[in-house]
Amino acid sequence: MYRISPLGLCLVASLISLQASAETVVPLNGQSSQQIQMDTSECQNTANSASTSAPVTGGRVKGAAVGAAAGAVGAQVRGNQHDEVYDRVDDDVKQDYRQNRAKETAAAGAVVGGSRQRQERRAQRNNSESTHASAYTSCLQGKGYQVTP
Structure with missing residues (x-):
């Protein structure tokens, strides 16, 4: 031995x-x-x-969903601020306007959500390494x- x-x-x-x-x-x-x-x-x-x-997932999707909802609500609020003109506009045009605003803000929300997701992954990776x-x-x-x- x-x-x-x-x-x-x-x-x-x-x-x-x-x-x-x-x-x-x-x-x-x-x-x-x-x-x-x-x-x-x-x-x-x-x-x-x-x-x-657990991996961090869904940041872009969550951001897009929040952005779309915010865009649609924001479009409705802006329309309500101009009641006299907005009331005379056809309902289909109002719907198109809300959808376009929702698409624009959904894209921005996806970018923000993706950025947050990357930050969370970096923080999780650093925490995992120290653990x-x-x-x-x-x-x-x-x-x-x-x-x-």
């Missing part, structure tokens, strides 16, 4: 941890290289499951390792 020196264990742990993250893992309880590999693999799996979250690192470090520390950046 092979005996690995503490320096050798540090080297093995460092190499393993480089694959997982940019951290140095030092065994504090004389763990074997096989145990280090099993522990880092288990902690990596734990961290991966802790950092998964992963924290879960990985906590798991290894709980198994008797010193983890340093």
Whole structure:
């Protein structure tokens, strides 16, 4: 049976941890290289499951729907502000006007919704990365390792 020196264990742990993250893992309880590999693999799996979250979807669709509703309501309000003229206009023309305004604002809403969706995805990705690192470090520390950046 092979005996690995503490320096050798540090080297093995460092190499393993480089694959997982940019951290140095030092065994504090004389763990074997096989145990280090099993522990880092288990902690990596734990961290991966802790950092998964539902994807952000539907931003453009939601934005378009809100924009369309706002456009139609806005068109009706503008029409009501000019009651004398608006009342004399044919109902089909009023409907076309409301639909055109709804289309214009739906397009703008889709752009805004897409932008918000991208911002939420970036924030979620950053949060997921920090959650992963924290879960990985906590798991290894709980198994008797010193983890340093």
